[in-house]
Amino acid sequence: MSPGSWLLGGALGHLAGMLASRRASRLWLPATLAGTVAALVAALLILGGDSPWDWRSGFSVAGDPLHLRLDGLSAFFLVLVTIVVGGGAVYSRAYWTDAAHPRSAAAGRAWWNALALSLGFVLVAANGLHFLLGWELFTLAAYFLITLDRQRGEVRAAGWLYLGASHVGTLALFAFFAGLAAQTGGWELGPMRERTELAPLFWLALFGFGLKSGMFPLHIWLPSAHANAPSHVSAILSGVTIKLGIYGLARFTGWLPVPAAAGWTIAILGVASAVLGVAFALGQHDLKRLLAYHSVENIGIILIGLGFAVVAAGQGTDAAGWGQLALAGGLLHVWNHGLFKALLFLGAGSVLHATGTREMSRLGGLWRAMPWTASLFGLGAIAISGLPPLNGFVSEWLVYLGLFDATRSAGPVAWAVVPAAILLGMTGALALACFVKVCGVVFLGAPRSAAAAHAHECGPAMRGPMLLLAGGCVAIGLAPVWVWPAVAQAVGTWAPAWAGLAAPPSLAVLGWTHLALAALAVTGVVALRRRTGRQPVPRHVTWDCGYAAPAARMQYTAGSFAAIITEWFDWILRPVRHAQAPDTPFPAQASCTSHTPETVLEHVVTPVGGAVMRLSAAARRLQHGRLEAYLLYLLVGIAALAVIVATDVGQ
Amino acid sequence: MIVFLEFVARLVGWLVLAPLLPGIINKVKAWVGGRRGPPVLQLYYDLARLWQKGVVLSTLVSPGFIAGPAVAWVAVLGAALLLPLGPVGAGLSFRGDVLLLIYLLALARFCTAWAAMETGSAFEGMGAAREVSYAVLAEAAIITAVLALCVHSGSVSLATMLNPAAGAGAVLLAAGLFAVLLAENCRVPFDDPNTHLELTMIHEVMILDHSGPPLAAILHGASIKLLLFATLLVEAVVPLGGLSRPAAAGVLAAGVLVVTVGVGLVESLLARLAFRRVPLLLTTAFLLCLFALLVAWKGGAA
Structure with missing residues (x-):
């Protein structure tokens, strides 16, 4: 079967799911999953080396014949879409049930299919008009998913901000595609690198797609939308839909000529997004809002890779070596971030489901009641902090290699990559600080509220998708050469001159080293546990300087944990602090609260x-x-x- | 077979020699203070004793409290095996291994801080917060130092990177890396490994609730990390690539001894910095590495 028929099957599956969403909700999940798997097969066929699928309809839609095309780059993004759509669909059956949400559950299922269909359509559309139609549809579908719980005022406000900001971006894209159509004489899209007069259009694309991807400072809509959406929706928003902005940037920097400053601008915005995204994340007290800011950070890492690749592409064959590495790292980070961010949001959803709060100062000690969620969230935390042996490190390692190699090239690039590499390193250390904070405050220690004390583990339908995503993180970390062909396909589609890119020889060595380290770590843990378990282990209250009555409220809070770093970033975080100092020798009341606005x-x-x-x-x-x-x-x-x-x- | 034997010898070398360093530091401190001090092998005795002991656990901790030190120990040991020893080379060497080394140390930091957060103690939260916060600046300095070596040698692999060492910028790089060594290994003036006042500590406060074999793993891991940083510092400064094997081994051992004695002297002669000053000193270390990078560049252009 050709990729086209698989794609058709995928679309039909989702259409059937949409029809079944209200009346025959039992059929919804099988139909949706079947459609998702079919689309995944289509994408894998292309990534496996099939020639790109190209199809034109005999009829016309909105005045133009339909032109669909699935090549290495769109298939690369389609794989991520299908995995998160499938995982989120299973999760939502337990998370957003008809019993708990009678008003919105059915609508949520239908919009889920609509979002999947429109995301897929944007990825295969090769006509400017249809691309815009798909883009608008997916923006609207995402809006209705964000506002599923629209009884709450903050949800409505977040949805409104998302809708408004998205349409500002769409306006820029209207201008972009209209300008393109005016200069080329048609809506048809495709490689046209030789038409240098099209280069200035890049700035419109950067604004439109950059806003969707959540790059700093166009990320204003992102934290509230991702925090207030239902968690399976947050997972797809953070894991997938913002990547469509990256897809747009990659697609059109690959197809169209770009101005000389394009790569530099993308790279600078990437560095700013990476560092400031994680700085803002450190200031947050809301679990999901914090995760949302980490999306800004990771988009920054992807943009660093993409930006330097654009610079390299403009410099001829000498720069190809490091440009390829940077692009490969950036693109692999698209997958990696999609996997671990979806995992983390689903984990946060389980916490929210079990305790009813996203406020970290009311959580704590959840590992006891939720061992699965705690361990899977911990795994995601290691992955997102870019630590070996998981996938986040592999893609950051590729970006680093590209940057380090670029120090030996001639010209300003050699200077520019130094701050980029240093700031990338600092971003990693800041992300580590942030995730130690999250894991420590939410899952470890003692429960800080009754809700946290009476939490319960999530069911298998919620655990399954998390296990799947965690498995993806581990697999890419331990066997990065397996995914290399897919990355090489995407890189070759982006720049045909770089096609057939072989995996760096050290990538395989890195994979084996990761495997050995993982095995050693497991052995070490088992050995130490056996050693400590030789005799009965007495349990005693945590030692707090001999204090007689330790209470849960005496634990370090998220705010105090991050205080050292947030103080360094005071100039941009502008935290708001309300303090009531103790006034008498025996004060009755004293309090201190702080929060970091956008x-x-x-x-x-x-x-x-x-x-x-x-x-x-x-x-x-x-x-x-x-x-x-x-x-x-x-x-x-x-x-x-x-x-x-x-x-x-x-x- | 030879390769395997060499690997085992390297592993045993790291495991056995590492606990020597804290003993030497303590001896130097005692000598400067006019005391006799504990024996040089004291840490070996401590480790053996701790390994025999049982543990007491807090009521709050999860199995991660024991897994954390184990993973951290493995990560530090893995990082040590990546470090080449002069002409002998590394246990494993590939393009980009230097980044794996840096990130393995970060993994160890994540695990130690995780284990500290397990206890729910405010002291340990405080220590973990300090550890991960100051590491941000130390990380910047290390990446800059690695960039300097990379620019100077034109390589991203530790083995070829450290052969010619840092060249003209060596003094600057040595000063920067020495400050990073002190910070990462929780020595004076960043931290005081001897104090028992929790409010002023970083690393020691994170391990307050650890006991028995997990504490032994933490202490042993810390000593490997100290040896790793001392070796890296010596190799980054002294070009061992041109020497014969015995000469290189002698120079390396002498260099590590000098660094260790230096740490002891700093510890005897300086007071611990106020916490507000710590970022300043780390920023200075970063700037020193940055200047070393600029020197490397200039050398390459000339």
Whole structure:
């Protein structure tokens, strides 16, 4: 069977799922999963070396014949879409049930299929008009998924912000595709690198796709949307839909010529996103909001890879070596981030499901009640911190290799990669700090509230998808050469000159080293456990300087854990602190709270928006409904015209 | 067979020699202070005793409390095996191994901090927070030092990177790496391994609730890490590549001894810094490495 028929099967599966979502909800999951697996097969066929699938319809949609195309790059992203769509679908059956959410569960299922269909359609569309249609559809589907629980005000506010910001981005994409169509004479998309006059359009694409991908400082919509959506939706938003922004950037930097500054701009924005994303994450007290900011960080790492690849592509064959490594690392990080971020959001969903709160200061000690969730979340934390032997390290390692190799090239690149590499290293250390904080505060220690004390483990339907995603993280970490052909296909599609890229020989060695380390670590843990378990282990209360009555509230909090680092980033985090100092020798009340608002939103976008609104309100005074004033406007207008004509100013 | 034997010899060397370093440091401190001090082999006795002992666990801890030290120990040992020993080379060498070494040390840090958070103690949370926060700056300095070596040697593999050492920028790099060594191994002026006042500690406070074999794993891992940093420092500064095997081994051993005595002297003569100053000193270390990088560049261009 050709990739086309598998794709058709995938689409039919999701359409059937959509039909079944309300009336025959039992059939929804099989239909959705069947469709997802079919689409996965199509993508794997292309990545396995099949020639790209290209199809044109005899009929036309919205004035143009349908032109679909699945090549190495789109298939690479399609694999991620199918895995998270499938995993999220299974998870949602236990997480967003008809019993718990009678008003929105069925709608959630239908929109899930709609989102999957429109994501797939964007990936295969090879016509600007249809690309835009798919883009708008997936934006709307995501909006309805975010606002499934729209009884809550904060959910509505987050959805509104998402919708507004997305449409600002879509506006830029309208201009981009319209400009493209105006200059090429048609909506058809494809490689056109030789048409150098198209290069300035890149800036529109950067804004539109960059906003969707959540790069700093266009990420303002991302934290609240990802935090307030149901967790399986957060997983697909963070794991997949923001990657569509990366897909757009990669697609059109590959197909179209770019201005000379393009690669540099992407790389600089990438570095800024990476460092500031993790800095903002450290300041958060809301588990899901924190994870959302880590998406900004990881998008930054991907953009560093992509940005330097664009720079390398513009420098000819000498730069190809490190450019390929950077691009391969960036693209592999797309998969990796999709896997571990979806895993972490599903884990956060299990915590939310079990305790009813995302507030880290009310959690703690959950490992006892939720050992599966705690261990899988811990695995995801190691992966996202970029630590060996898991997948996050593999992709960061490839990006690092590209950057280190670039230090030996001629020109400004050699200088520019130094701060990029150093800041990438600092980003890794900051992410590690942040995830020690999250795991420590949420899963370890003593429960900080009754809700956390009475938590329960999630069921197998929620555990299964997490195990699948964790398995993906482990597999890519231990056997990175297995996924290399897929990455090489995507790299070769992006730059045909780089096609047939062989895996770096040390990648296989790295994989074996990871395997050996994992085996050694397991042996070490088993040995130490057996050694300590020789005799009965007395348990005693944690030693706190001899204090007689330790309480859960005495534990270190998320805010105090991150305080050293957030102080370094005070200049941009602008945390808000409310403190009531103890006033008497025997104080009855004292408190201290702090929270980190979204700086760009509150200090840039909101004031600018306010100014625009005030100007509009002032202009509105002209419009008051009094006829005599309107006649006056007419008179003044005609008089002005007469003056212009009489004095020949117009000529 | 030869390869296997050599690997075993290397492994045994790291495991057996590492606990010597803290003993030497303590001897130097005692000598400067005019005391007799504990025997040089004290840490061996401590490790043997701890390995025989049972453990007491906090009521709050999960199995991760014991798994953490084990994984951290494996990670540090793995990092040590990646480090080449002069002309003998490394246990395993490949392009990009230097990054694996840095990130294995980070994995060890993650596991130690995780185990510290297990107990729910405010002290241990405090120590873990300090450890992971200051590591951000230390990481920047190490990456810069590695970049300097990479630019100077034109390689991303430790074996070829350390053969010519750092060249003209060696003094700067040595100063920077020495500061990083002190910070990463929790020595004065960043941390005081002897104090028992929890509020002022970083590393020691994280392991307050550990006892018995897990504590032995932590102490042994810490000594391997110290030896690793001392070796790396010597190799980054002294070009061992041109020497014969015995000469290189002698120079390396002498260099490590000098660094160890240096740590002891710093510990005897300096006071611990106030915590506010720690980032400043680490930033200085980073700048020293950055200047070494610039020197390496200049050398390459000339």
